[in-house]
Amino acid sequence: MKRIAIFAALLASGSPLAAEVHTITPGDGAQERLQEALILAEPGDEIVLSAGRYDLTDGLSLDVDNVTLRGEGMDGTVLDFTSQAGAGEGLLVTSDNVTLRDFAVENPKGDGIKSKGADNIVYHRLRVTWTRGPHPENGAYAIYPVESTGVLVDGVKVTGASDAGIYVGQSDRITVRNSIAEANVAGIEIENSRNALVEHNIATRNTGGILVFDLPNLPVMGGGNVIVRNNLVVANDTPNFAPPGNIVAGVRRGTGIMVMANEDVLIEGNVLSGNPTAPVMVIAYVQPYEDERYNPLARNIVIGENAFEGGGYDPQLEGGEMLKAAFGGELPPVMWDGLGSLYVVEGTPGWTLNLTEQGKGLGAASPAPLTVEPPVDEFDASEIGAPAELDERL
């Protein structure tokens, strides 16, 4: 038996299909050595980034399926893009079944790590940091999967993004969990995506904590089927530092969890504290648009049991002081614009703008306490979240 085992081991290692491990070290020529390894990798290979700081002048990219890029810890292996001279992101992945784990990206000129059309990707224990803290000239997104099916983001830490720390766009079957988003404009943003699970994250010191959006005129439309549960959404009070042209530039400082133009979203089990405009905000898209495929309203949004500490105690809203006074000194924790459909469990206070039409601002509002029905059916959670097999790579 022992002999057979040895023979099998020899056979495995001698196979031309055996995965190889390529180890890269920091120092002279790291840019070329690492990029060359990323290009010449074969499916199944693992590229190991030895601990240390890699000074990189250009964006890196990976276009080979089924490759693992592994560092020696998010504080051990640092890809430093402070002197980056080209490319739109630090690392770009365009192939399927890729695992990125245990390294950091610092100060990329554009986005941090972008994966586009990269199905079944795993981001695990990564850190993306703009080290100067909030600044409008920081890159837009730290972790940026887009146009992909199967996305697992687990145990990452993102700081300083001038748009969203963790941004998942135009994708399907998504899980974002166990991650920390701190001091970004938006902590975590799910945009034009379906079947997303956002759980066990900490979103703090952002302008807005967790955002679920649908925008018009994108190639992939119809966002929805999202669960936001068991997150700590605390002290999102950083003044908005996004460049003005961006959609998140309109996010009010102190927004906890925000749903805009989406359908079938469940918010439950979260702890919301210190989000001074609105712990939970459910609204329609406010801009004019031309897109027949687009529904600007928030439909079938379900607010389950959440733990609120305080409500909108310092709202960044026109007439905020008057509103506060009208509601007895503090706005109730759930804010709705009155459009679309919202269900809230009993005992969770809220207020509504009572708008009757999309595209109208606060000027058309006639604010009143929220009176909506409690959720009727069990929220259908099947199909929500990343495919289970992605867990096996952790």
Add this chain to the structure above:
Amino acid sequence: MTRGLALFLIASASLAGAIGVRATTLPMHQVSDAAVLSEKLPRLLSDFQFFEDGPAQVPAYRVLPYRLNTPLYSDGAEKLRFVYVPLGEETSIGEDGLLQFPVGSALIKTFAFGAGEGRRLIETRVLLHRADGWLALPYLWNEEQTEARLAVAGARIDLTTPKGEAISYRVPNKNQCKECHGLDGAVTPIGPKARNLPAGWLDASFGLSHEEAGVMPLWEERQSASAEAAARAYLDVNCAHCHRPGATASNSGLDLRWEQDDPHALGIMKRPVAAGRGAGSHLYDVVPGKPGESILLHRMLSNDPGVAMPELGKATVDEEGTEAVRRWIEGLPES
């Protein structure tokens, strides 16, 4: 000289003379079809034998030079373009006007700076049509200018542009080649479309004709073209390889192809999606009559990585191109 070699040279000379090609240079090179078609990555540019004389950029037999009416801006580099199609194989024109080269074909583009004796070849990019699709590879010329070597990871070269700007010139890596040449996940040629090729060249080279042949303005004569034609040709050639459905920047929703006629897809009063700080303080990609408020022009006028567009392939602002785009936006009717 041995008798055998002398006879060979005479035979070669008469053959070359008979078909009227460079009878003075001997022996005449044939492209290595094996190198084009193999599954390997040839280490040296000379392995392909695309050139009779590589350093002088004299092409080999059946390697045809060509130009584009409106070219891609590359920091003012002189670009020498060639196409090779194996003997006996057919070239046709696809639906969107893109030339459909048969398997075994190659597109070759050399980037050079400096004129006359001072001309320095920097890199030669090749697109090979192999049995399993197109493959893009970058070759970097050596200091001595005798040979170009495969540089899958690309390189950075310090040089001075024709306008006198000292830049760190980026030779793209193999993946970056695909960032521009990728469409629906596969590598494809971009440049040789009928609309951007002189009709006479198409006919003389491949016996092809196309109703759209050469409709894009000659860049050096753009002042006599309409502002729209000049700008739209420029945007197609410089931007639309990414900003179109199925390509690298598809998620932006911006589609700058020549054939696109939906104003919103072209960026007119379109809000950005993921522009980040690239938007500057502006709200829309293109604001009719207001180039100074248009994100599209703002990004073309930037040299800051993370803002600058295109993201790859240039380190300096294209004054001529941005002027053409500015003129177009200025003339768009304000609604």
